[in-house]
Amino acid sequence: MAFARLAILPTYKVVSDTIEREILAGRLNAGDILPTETELADQFGVTRHTVREGIRILEQSGLVRREAGRRLYVAEPHYGDLAPRLSRAMVMQRVTFRELWEVSMDLEPSAAAHAAGRIDASRLAQLRANVEATEEAITAGASIIPLDVAFHILVAEAAGNRALLLAREPVTQLFYPALERLFRHPKTSAVGPRRLVEAHRRIVEALADGDAEVAREWMRKHMVDFRRGYDTAGLDLDEALDPTAAPPAAPPPRR
């Protein structure tokens, strides 16, 4: 017979795994304050420094959080925490615009369709406000990209599907720089914004009517327009995304 390889883990990893298990098992719930580093070190029978290394790991996966200098508490990992890392992975793997677009071509129309049956009045109002703000931004000559991004997030949230939200987030984060180049380009800056806001408006109307198929179809057209604009601007669909174009930075932590 033969023994399997032993899973020998460094102590700091054992520490983080142990705390993680308690959280996932529900014995520690979101919001609970964890013991201090010194107490944890005493309880585990290790040095405080080892505990700290374990905590760094947990922080990174979003399971625990600390407002700098203050006590540690259990948190629910939010997709916002994970999306930047996914985006980075895609950048480093030289993912192309075409790949991102293909995925969005599946997820965005589907999000619109699901949203049609589930959207509530509050979010519908937010979407309407977003469309108006976009029109104002166009006449004012301001950037409409943050508004566009916000529009799509609102639709995805209205779809009431957190798995969908999680799947689309890193993809659309990477669209950001591409969008900027697109709308600065002379060939697309003329009609592009008008077509965009027209599509947005139609989608909102369809959502208000609860018409899933119309919502899906206009979102699909909207995405096709996006790709066409990319073509028209002379950008290469199969080129890796700009590695320097980092995703929008998170606000500095409270301290």
Place this chain on the structure above:
Amino acid sequence: MAFARLAILPTYKVVSDTIEREILAGRLNAGDILPTETELADQFGVTRHTVREGIRILEQSGLVRREAGRRLYVAEPHYGDLAPRLSRAMVMQRVTFRELWEVSMDLEPSAAAHAAGRIDASRLAQLRANVEATEEAITAGASIIPLDVAFHILVAEAAGNRALLLAREPVTQLFYPALERLFRHPKTSAVGPRRLVEAHRRIVEALADGDAEVAREWMRKHMVDFRRGYDTAGLDLDEALDPTAAPPAAPPPRR
């Protein structure tokens, strides 16, 4: 007027950010060996402990790696590293089977369709082998779930879209425990496996013919079957997934 919040970061975070920037800027490339902890500490002018905490952060995001006890080197973050964390986030947010299924209903048929135009001979052979192995497992009464998971991964890889691969990975990881319960259930264990392998076979044929629409359609049917089985087994679509059902564990690291 008002000042913006100061971005005061702890030293270990500055350390990890600094190294991260070098990697993302391409001045450090995958495979490069980093200086030793002591050297890093000297260069940055901080203690080795501080450097170590920074390293823990980088390791966690997959940018650097170390085979236990050995030197640190730059690595390309792989989605395989990130998917488990996404799955965990979904579990903690009490994502339901319905949400996962909706996303898969978009991504899996689309993956099949894309694969139809892009699959190569080698992967096609792997898929054929997978289907045969699945049939053998059925007659032998063994579990077909690992084979099913492998089948879908193969199709997704054949689609030649890394963003798609990344988006679907955490979702299907969470299907694993649901699949197990499904195929152990008396009502589905009788015909379920036969229908599954039939669908798989049709999909492979369509891929071999390069027929995207047939591939998409059979994958869609396959996914509908999955959901129907879930219903038939009397499981609740809108119940949160089992938090104890952890995603399959990674093999222990070499040491």
Place this chain on the structure above:
DNA sequence: CATTGTTCGTTTGTTGGACAATTGAAATAT
């Protein structure tokens, strides 16, 4: 009375130095 300064105990952030365990490679013996 609202704001500002002071004090104090608690907890995190950082430093110093130390040593065991492991690894990779060089040196030695077979």
Place this chain on the structure above:
DNA sequence: ATATTTCAATTGTCCAACAAACGAACAATG
């Protein structure tokens, strides 16, 4: 040439200490 045995380098862990920041309570100031 192949094992085996050193040996220096490097990581993993520990111990002890102190600076920095925070929360709260309270005094001082205008």
